[in-house]
């Protein structure tokens with residue numbers, strides 16, 4: 001199963017990709033998470049990406065395409081893409097590469113969320129630097145404030161989650177990433193999902209789209 005999950009910053013891509021990966025046994029490939037890992041490890045790619053990420057701008061296509069092509073090759077049994085493709089050029093390169101491998105994207109889902117919700121969600125997001133679990137101080141708080149439920153690690157705030165940078169990220173989204181939604185719409189069905197609601201409601205709508213696809217492809221859902 002090959003799924004693309006599109007949406008603005010804070011739409012809930014990471015939150016729902018994790019749930020999709022758990023439910024259907026596919027690999028969650030987040031370009032943002034991979035870049036943050038490269039930064040934490042101090043690699044050349046991480047160093048090159050740093051200034052773009054901190055400013056809320058996109059990392060150049062050539063770096064991203066190479067990084068994501070490698071990640072996709074390592075997930076032959078299926079994946080859900082989170083944060084990639086993010087420019088029309090990235091979408092074209094992905095399509096060409098899939099055609100060359102006689103593969104296709106099975107479903108494109110587009111999480112739609114209002115700008116006010118984005119700012120509230122992102123400024124309240126906290127994550128675990130050890131296991132990657134994502135929380136929100138109000139909407140999805142951990143059991144003990146400031147501490148990861150899974151491993152007790154103190155939670156951190158992403159450096160690009162300030163209100164100023166979020167506004168730049170939103171502006172970047174409308175200018176460079178929203179055209180990707182139109183790119184896909186011109187070629188296939190894009191399933192728009194209202195993502196303003198609570199996480200369980202949004203997840204139920206997403207699963208309502210993906211369960212029939214799983215039945216059609218004969219893939220087994222994890223228990």
Ligand code: AP5
Pocket residue numbers: 007008009010011012013014015016031032033035052053054056057058059060064082083084085086087090121122124125126134135136137139140169195196197198199200202
């Ligand atoms: P990336 O990490 O991809 O950031 P993003 O797209 O801005 O998305 P976010 O991770 O902020 O949000 P999300 O939609 O995953 O929301 P989440 O589920 O966490 O990219 C970071 C940077 O890397 C980019 O700015 C760019 O520089 C670079 N980059 C990455 N990919 C690139 C590419 N392809 N090309 C070029 N550059 C690239 O949810 C947010 C919060 O809301 C959480 O606290 C969550 O708990 C809460 N929440 C989620 N859903 C709900 C809900 N339904 N109700 C209430 N709260 C909710």
